[in-house]
Amino acid sequence: MLELYHHGSSVCAAKVRIYLAEKGLDWSGHYIDILKGDQFDPAYIKLNPKAVVPTLLHDGNVICDSTVICEYIENTFVERPLRPEDPLQIAKVMEWTKAVDEELHPACAWLTFLTCHRHIILRLGDQGVEDFLNSTPRFSVTSNWHETKKSIVRNGFQAEGAEAKVRLYDHYLHKMESALENHEWLASDSFTFADIAIMPYVNRLDMLSLDHMWKNSRLPRVEGWFSRVKARDSFKPMLLDWCPEDLTNDLRAYGKTSWPEVRKILGIT
Secondary structure, eight states, X not given: XXXXXXXXXXXXXXXXXXXXXXXXXXXXXXXXXXTTTGGGOHHHHHHOTTOOSOEEEETTEEEESHHHHHHHHHHHOOSSOOSOSSHHHHHHHHHHHHHIIIIIHHHHHHHHIIIIIHHHHHTTHHHHHHHHHXXXXXXXXXXXXXXXXXXXXXXXXXXXXXXXXXXXXXXXXXXXXXXXXXXXXXSSSSOOHHHHHHHHHHHHHHHTTOGGGTTTTTSHHHHHHHHHHHTSTTHIIIIITTSOHHHHHHHHHHHHHHHHHHHHHHTOO
16 A cells, blocks of 8 residues: 655655656645645654654555655655666666756755745745744754755745756756757656656746746747647656645745746846
8 A cells, every 4th residue: 555645745755656656656645734834743753753744554654755765765665666677778867867866856845935935935924924934853955954944934045045046947847958959858768767757847837927037038958848748648647746736826926926036146137
């Protein structure tokens, strides 16, 4: 029995949901509302000490961290493989998943809070904001996420490091553009874990109304790739449909108001 603790706006949870769908596996879900603080419940922290989603339970075993979960799924359920057979292509896949975990995911957390989630948290009122921010474990998304999240919520685009994270995100879009020069997919001519790993992060930009980062002929191969992933059967039900309507609306509305800041940082005319 596969049980997934997840949230609609979590890019990491979306990665696992997509992987499960592409493998054709059934699972049951436990919805953790990370914007209301469900992840700080002591019972959940026993499962996931970082107080993040996703967490997978399989036959009583707990597996944390989205990339680890996906690799576990691939190794446990060998039908419909998403891992290439060629060692070089496997290495290419691992390059992308490693980059997502080490750089793109922290950048996404930054950008999401910069453009949207800080506005949602500020609705909690002064005491609610303080309680939420102080509940974040000292080691979570990154080793300094506790203090970083406080700075983002309080200072927005004026937070130290904000511009660098926006540029880092854009850097990976350009890396995608280069990788797609000779292949339809990121690591090979076949759809792999590399594409699954990146899908939620490009979709996050799209949901934040930041798709001008690749549209208007700026990054045409990225635009084509995104059209292909949106056409996959796993995309809408595992990415879009799990995000609550009010949160989807907030992402689009707050993201749209943030576009002038992002455009200015990236020098997009």
